[in-house]
């Protein structure tokens with residue numbers, strides 16, 4: 001039990017959610033390590049949704065609203081950290097949910113599906129692990145498997161906590177890739193069309209809120225997309241880390 005008065009209570013609560021997800025067989029061991037990396041970047045970013053992240057969220061909202069076949073890719077970490085938020089995002093955006101993992105096999109995928117259903121997703125609407133698989137070219141990991149009616153056929157794919165190879169492969173197939181990645185220096189961040197440098201536990205609900213606000217407002221969508229430059233936005237995120245360090249550094 002984490003006391004609410006603990007100065008790092010929120011960060012510890014997020015850790016507990018992952019450890020709990022690991023105990024339930026949803027999160028891969030490697031997912032705990034990946035979380036550690038994200039946690040370190042979140043600390044450097046000030047543990048809040050930056051202006052650059054908000055710009056990316058607006059562009060992502062517009063992109064999802066204009067998609068013909070948007071799909072949200074769900075892995076173990078995402079299911080453990082924000083199953084209710086991702087389920088809400090699917091409803092609000094009209095995107096399909098596809099369970100797509102890097103590690104492990106079908107048993108873990110099934111547990112992730114159960115987690116999503118527990119969070120309100122329709123049991124028969126979740127893709128991945130149905131045996132209706134196609135292979136993405138250009139990658140060798142288990143993530144090359146994609147549902148034929150899901151990521152394989154999608155025009156826009158949202159990939160929270162993704163690896164760089166699959167991001168590149170999806171982009172090479174002509175899909176628009178939106179990622180969440182706390183590390184603005186990662187290959188995923190560089191290869192995505194829109195990178196949201198924010199923690200999924202904060203940014204996911206914000207994305208759903210903005211989609212609701214922008215729905216039907218084509219001018220606002222065009223503005224959010226037209227003014228967005230991913231490379232510049234990533235540089236702004238790195239700049240935010242620089243200035244946070246400068247303020248807190250030994251000479252500050």
Ligand code: PTJ
Pocket residue numbers: 027028030031032033034035036037038039041075076077081100101102103104161162163164180181182183186198199200201
């Ligand atoms: O469930 P699986 O089998 O699909 O495995 C999922 C992991 C996360 C283990 C797998 O995708 C992986 O190995 O990811 P990477 O390559 O370690 O990349 C994870 C990226 O996500 C890193 O750049 C982290 O900084 C970032 N990250 C970690 N936690 C969060 C995050 N980004 C946003 N929100 C987080 N909570």
